[in-house]
Amino acid sequence: MSICYRTEERVFQLDTPGSSYLMGLVDEEGFVGHIYYGRKLGGDDLRYLLRTEERPFVPGKNNRERNAFLDSFPMEYPGSGSGDYREGAIEVRTRGGHQVVMPLYRSHKIYPGKPELPGLPATFGGEEDCDTLELVLWDQVLKLEAVLYYTAFRKLDVITRSVRVRNQGGEELYLTKVMSVAMDMDNREYDMLTLHGGWARERKLQRCPVALGKQSTGSIRGESSHQEHPFLALAEKGCSQKQGEVYALNFVYSGNFLAQTEGNQFDSVRVMMGIHPHQFCWRLEPGEQFQAPEAVLVYSCQGLGKMTRTFHDLYRSHLLRGEYKEKKRPILLNSWEAAYFDFNTDTLLKLAGQAAELGIEMLVMDDGWFGRRNDDNSSLGDWEVNEEKLSGGLKYLVDQVNQLGMKFGIWFEPEMISPDSDLFREHPDWALQVPGRGPSLTRNQLVLDLSRSEVVDCIYEKVAKVLRSANIEYVKWDMNRQLNDMGSIALPPDRQGELYHRYVLAVYELQRRMTEEFPHILLENCSGGGGRYDPGMLYYSPQIWCSDDTDAVERLSIQEGTAMIYPLSAMGAHVSDCPNHILGRTTPFATRGYVALAGTFGYELDVARISEADRAMIPEQVAMYHKYNDLVRQGDYYRLASYQENHGYDCWQVVSKDRTECLVTYIQVLSRPNVRSRRIFLEGLAPDRQYQIEGEERTYRGDTLMYGGLLMKPMQGDFQGTLIYLKMV
Ligand code: DGJ
Numbered sequence: 001m002s003i004c005y006r007t008e009e010r011v012f013q014l015d016t017p018g019s020s021y022l023m024g025l026v027d028e029e030g031f032v033g034h035i036y037y038g039r040k041l042g043g044d045d046l047r048y049l050l051r052t053e054e055r056p057f058v059p060g061k062n063n064r065e066r067n068a069f070l071d072s073f074p075m076e077y078p079g080s081g082s083g084d085y086r087e088g089a090i091e092v093r094t095r096g097g098h099q100v101v102m103p104l105y106r107s108h109k110i111y112p113g114k115p116e117l118p119g120l121p122a123t124f125g126g127e128e129d130c131d132t133l134e135l136v137l138w139d140q141v142l143k144l145e146a147v148l149y150y151t152a153f154r155k156l157d158v159i160t161r162s163v164r165v166r167n168q169g170g171e172e173l174y175l176t177k178v179m180s181v182a183m184d185m186d187n188r189e190y191d192m193l194t195l196h197g198g199w200a201r202e203r204k205l206q207r208c209p210v211a212l213g214k215q216s217t218g219s220i221r222g223e224s225s226h227q228e229h230p231f232l233a234l235a236e237k238g239c240s241q242k243q244g245e246v247y248a249l250n251f252v253y254s255g256n257f258l259a260q261t262e263g264n265q266f267d268s269v270r271v272m273m274g275i276h277p278h279q280f281c282w283r284l285e286p287g288e289q290f291q292a293p294e295a296v297l298v299y300s301c302q303g304l305g306k307m308t309r310t311f312h313d314l315y316r317s318h319l320l321r322g323e324y325k326e327k328k329r330p331i332l333l334n335s336w337e338a339a340y341f342d343f344n345t346d347t348l349l350k351l352a353g354q355a356a357e358l359g360i361e362m363l364v365m366d367d368g369w370f371g372r373r374n375d376d377n378s379s380l381g382d383w384e385v386n387e388e389k390l391s392g393g394l395k396y397l398v399d400q401v402n403q404l405g406m407k408f409g410i411w412f413e414p415e416m417i418s419p420d421s422d423l424f425r426e427h428p429d430w431a432l433q434v435p436g437r438g439p440s441l442t443r444n445q446l447v448l449d450l451s452r453s454e455v456v457d458c459i460y461e462k463v464a465k466v467l468r469s470a471n472i473e474y475v476k477w478d479m480n481r482q483l484n485d486m487g488s489i490a491l492p493p494d495r496q497g498e499l500y501h502r503y504v505l506a507v508y509e510l511q512r513r514m515t516e517e518f519p520h521i522l523l524e525n526c527s528g529g530g531g532r533y534d535p536g537m538l539y540y541s542p543q544i545w546c547s548d549d550t551d552a553v554e555r556l557s558i559q560e561g562t563a564m565i566y567p568l569s570a571m572g573a574h575v576s577d578c579p580n581h582i583l584g585r586t587t588p589f590a591t592r593g594y595v596a597l598a599g600t601f602g603y604e605l606d607v608a609r610i611s612e613a614d615r616a617m618i619p620e621q622v623a624m625y626h627k628y629n630d631l632v633r634q635g636d637y638y639r640l641a642s643y644q645e646n647h648g649y650d651c652w653q654v655v656s657k658d659r660t661e662c663l664v665t666y667i668q669v670l671s672r673p674n675v676r677s678r679r680i681f682l683e684g685l686a687p688d689r690q691y692q693i694e695g696e697e698r699t700y701r702g703d704t705l706m707y708g709g710l711l712m713k714p715m716q717g718d719f720q721g722t723l724i725y726l727k728m729v
Contacts, residue, residue, distance in 0.1 A: 002152040003110050003131045009045055011035065012108070012133060014152040014159055019299040021152070021159055022046055023076050023135075027058040030105030032076040032137065034184045037247065039301050050074065072266050074184035077137060077148055077163070079103050080177075086184075086262055086270050087214070090165070091177035091277070092142060099176075103137035103146045110134075114151045114160075119505050121252055121539030122294040123151075123160055123318040130154060143169030158314050159297045166289040174494070175282040179258075179274030181249060181295040187269040189237055192261055193246075193304075195229035195561050200549035200582055202226045202530040203561030204644065210234065210269055216260035220278040222447075222483025222500055223527055224254050224534040231565060232259035232273060233307070241305040241639055242683070248300075248307050249273045250565055252319075253293035254536035255504035256280070279486060281497025296535065304564070305683070309636050312567040316634075319535055320542045320570065322515060324522045328629050329543065329569075330361035330407050331622060332474065332602040337550065337576050339606065341368035341375055344389045345397050349404075354607045356404040358615065359622035362474060363401050364409035369394075371421060377444045380416040381423030383462040398470035409474025409522070410466070414459050414510060416445045416480065430455050432499070434487035442481035449488045450506035451499055460513055467518055475518075476545070477511070479527040504536075511540035524572055524600075533562060543570050543600050550576035550604055552587040552595040553669055553719060556643045556650045559598055568654070569633040573599025575621070577610055589614040591721040593621040594665050597632065598652065601625045628663055628725070631656055635663075638683040643669050649712075655684040659702075662691070664724040668715050679709040686728065694725040 002015045010025035022035040024047050033050045052058050056068035067083035080088025081100035092101045112127035135148040145166045152159050161181040167173045190210045194217040195203040208215075217232060219225040230251035236244040249271070251257050256276035263269045273295045282290050296314065300306035316325075333355045335343055343351075343365070352363040370386055371379025385394045398408040417424050417431050424431065424446070431446035433439055439446055448455050467475070486499050515523060523541035525532060529548030537544055544566075547558045555573065562571055573596040578586040589610075596602070607615060635654035643650035650667040662685065685691060685702035692699045700708075710724070 001110070001112065001131050002154050003133045003150070005108065005110065006043075009047060011045070011047065012135070013043070014133065014150055015040060016152050016157045016159065016299070017155060018301065019157045019159075021150075024050060025105050026050060026052055026073070027060040029059065031058070031073060032105050032135065034074040034076045037183065037185065037299065038245065074268060075182070077103060077146065077182055078184075078270070079139070086264055087260070087272070088177070089179040089182035089272055089274070090146060091175075092144060093174040093176055094142065095171050101139050101142060101144065103139050103144070106136045106138035106145070108133060108135050115149070117162055117291050117294060119508065120291060120293050121508060121536045122162070123252065123296060123314060125151065125153060125318050128154075129318070142173060143167070144173060153314070153318075156314050157299045157310055160294050161297065162294040163292040164289055165284070165292070167284040167286055170286050172286070173284045175284055175290055176280060177274075177277040178290065178292045179272045180251065180292045181274065181297065182270065182272045184268050184270050185234070185247075187263055187267050190234040190269070191237060191239070193233040193235055194259070195231055195564075197226055197558075197561075199226050199528055199531070200547060201554065202533065202547050202558050203229055204557055205561055205564070207235075210261050210263055212263040214260055214262045216258060218256070218258040218260070218276050220256050220276055222255055222503065223479065223532045224257065224536070225482065226529065226531040230257045230259065230273070230534055232261070232271070234261070234269070234271065235304070240303050242303045244303050245301045246299070246304055246307050248298040248311070250296045250298070250311065250535060251293065252296060252535040252539070253504065254507065254532050254534050256500050275501060279497055279500060281494070282501070283494055283498070293536070305638055308564050308639070311565045312637060315535065315538060316567050316569065319538055321539065322523075322542055323519060324542045326633075328626075328633065329522060329600050330474070331359070331625060332362040332364050332409060333360045333607070334364040334366055334476075334574060334602060334604045336366035337581055337604040341373065343368065345391050348397060349400055350608070351606065352401045352404050352406055355603070356406050358607060358618040360406070360603060360618070362407035362409055364411065364474060364476060366411040366476065367413070367478070369410070378418045378420040380413055380418040380445055381421045381448070381459075383412065383466055385466070394466065395470040398472065402471055407473040408471065409476065410472050411476045411478060412463055413478040413480060414463050415448055415450065415507065417448050418445050429489045432483065432485055432487060433489070434485050435489075437485060439485050445481055447481065447483055449490065450510075451488050451502035452490045456506050456510060460510055463514070464517060467514075467521065472521065474522045474524065475514070476524045476526055477541070479532060481528070482531070508536070508540070515540055526572070530558070530562070533566070538566065538570055543572050545572035546599060549582050550574055551580040551583045551585050552592045553585065554583065555595050556667060556669070559595070560639065560642055560644065560650070563598070563637060563639070563652075567633075568598055568637060569600070571599035574602045574604040576603075577605040587719040588717075588721070589617050591667060591719050593617070593624065594667065594721040594723055597625060597628060598665060601629065624723075631661055631663055635661075636684050640664070640680055640683070643667070648672070649678065651680055653682060653684070659684065659686045659689070660728040662726045664710075664726070665721065666712055666724065667719070667721040669719060671714065671716065671718050671720070675714050677711040677713045680712055681709040682706050690729050691726040692729045694727070699729055
């Protein structure tokens with residue numbers, strides 16, 4: 001058992017292979033204090049770290065200075081409005097309008113395994129994988145129970161947290177804030193790491209010192225977003241890929257989130273992560289409960305690299321699900337950049353025929369096959385095949401594609417409705433809207449009010465009917481706008497504040513239904529590229545389209561930021577045509593292949609329209625994918641150099657778990673005159689074993705490659721790349 005309660009000390013200790021997490025109960029009232037999180041410790045009594053012997057004393061000894069205690073004590077799950085002037089983790093309003101809440105210890109339970117979170121995605125683990133502590137807190141005045149869930153993984157330095165709140169009183173309560181995790185830590189001059197970006201340039205790392213006062217990242221866009229990311233880490237100064245302590249938090253949720261630090265007067269920092277309180281207000285009837293999503297905590301004392309590998313292992317084994325979770329994915333050709341809206345049965349079959357000859361395994365028909373959709377102005381919601389374009393119907397097309405030996409995939413954007421659609425003409429009240437306000441459009445589309453079960457049922461049936469009609473083996477689920485004008489015609493006034501979260505729950509419900517009815521379909525999530533790339537969506541789809549930007553150089557940083565948390569097997573990446581459609585940049589076809597190889601790999605181009613030389617390279621790239629994909633999907637990932645930092649070159653490495661194989665990808669972004677070769681230091685090899693580089697005679701010891709390094713000769717021209725494959729001999 002990795003969790004224990006030491007009754008004498010009234011201390012809980014959670015252990016993972018390399019970390020310990022301690023909390024203690026203080027005073028008769030049962031304040032829960034955060035004692036320690038960090039490197040693994042033995043069983044010493046650490047209560048002195050709570051500093052309760054220093055002034056101010058605990059309220060039981062000095063109630064005269066109660067506020068001074070509340071405002072300095074390292075609270076494990078701080079309430080609000082009663083004397084702790086730092087921001088609370090939970091806020092509640094009563095019918096009478098009062099807003100004080102103070103959850104204190106009531107009871108606890110420890111057991112092996114991990115419970116599911118009703119209606120929400122979460123990591124999972126069996127009794128042999130992890131142990132769970134349920135810490136029950138109670139506000140006596142509100143009759144409000146807050147159960148803090150902690151799961152410690154036995155083989156990974158991971159602790160997950162979530163909170164379930166239940167109204168046990170006789171009157172309704174309004175929950176206006178509920179963080180999934182809060183932690184008061186001493187600020188040892190940490191840096192705060194967050195990921196930011198925009199459309200076509202998602203997830204770039206930002207690092208800045210944790211300051212006094214509040215610093216946060218968060219989304220109020222209704223999705224996790226291109227702009228921000230539900231990730232926050234505190235890293236020791238100087239923490240690098242290989243060295244240093246880091247505490248990372250990742251939120252298993254796909255809607256509004258807040259991740260915040262608050263440095264305060266006593267040099268401690270309160271870290272929180274949860275649903276963003278912006279416009280959040282959940283009415284809890286007597287007896288009702290609210291389940292907050294899960295936050296994943298990863299601890300590493302071996303730098304960011306170890307943090308990354310822990311996330312990858314956790315998500316590959318305890319988050320991704322379904323048939324494809326561990327399987328090689330078919331190499332697809334997506335029609336989007338190949339044809340946009342301009343296709344029909346004949347052109348698609350021609351494309352498929354040519355692609356099949358080159359070894360491509362699946363045709364994906366992207367946007368434009370339904371309703372009267374010939375551009376992005378209409379038809380979302382009308383999920384019926386446009387037979388003017390697809391003469392012969394969908395089944396005919398799919399059968400023909402199958403006859404070519406290829407699988408078939410299709411695109412949907414189920415959450416949306418076009419003002420110019422039959423669905424909208426029939427149900428104008430089905431769009432999110434605030435009465436009296438004109439809607440603010442994006443891409444000429446509105447968002448469906450998924451808080452209504454009749455809307456969810458109708459959309460599900462429309463999508464499922466298409467999927468049942470032919471042998472469809474892949475779905476790309478897109479979402480091309482963020483949420484605003486948050487109003488539901490169906491919700492009562494005091495439930496409008498539930499809309500953002502109800503929307504996310506409905507997306508999960510739709511994807512749950514789809515993956516249960518069609519377990520053989522490979523689902524890829526997408527949101528205008530990587531606008532909803534988060535662990536919540538990964539629970540339903542084992543891969544997510546990383547970005548609409550397919551330029552190989554831009555992809556280096558997008559994929560670096562993404563792979564910092566998420567496994568390569570989950571990163572949607574394609575080779576596209578040049579000049580790149582977004583940037584106009586031309587990069588070598590081979591380099592585009594190396595970059596896409598670090599993800600799911602596929603194509604997004606018209607094979608007939610690219611140069612003969614590029615086309616001739618496709619079969620080689622297909623072979624390259626088949627040769628290396630097992631290693632890429634399953635191996636340990638090491639970031640050796642970052643183009644974002646050095647502006648010259650990018651380099652990453654994947655090592656098989658048994659350390660017998662390793663693939664290094666090196667991209668020289670800009671060529672420079674009069675330079676010598678660069679030294680690249682490999683990682684993760686067996687130091688005393690011999691490795692041979694494919695195509696070379698000599699062998700190297702693992703320690704030579706790691707500490708002596710490899711020399712990378714300058715290459716002629718910009719954007720050049722190379723792969724180095726090593727095998728233990
Ligand atoms: C945004 C996606 O990221 C693209 O790949 C493509 O599917 C378009 N939407 C289609 O509208």
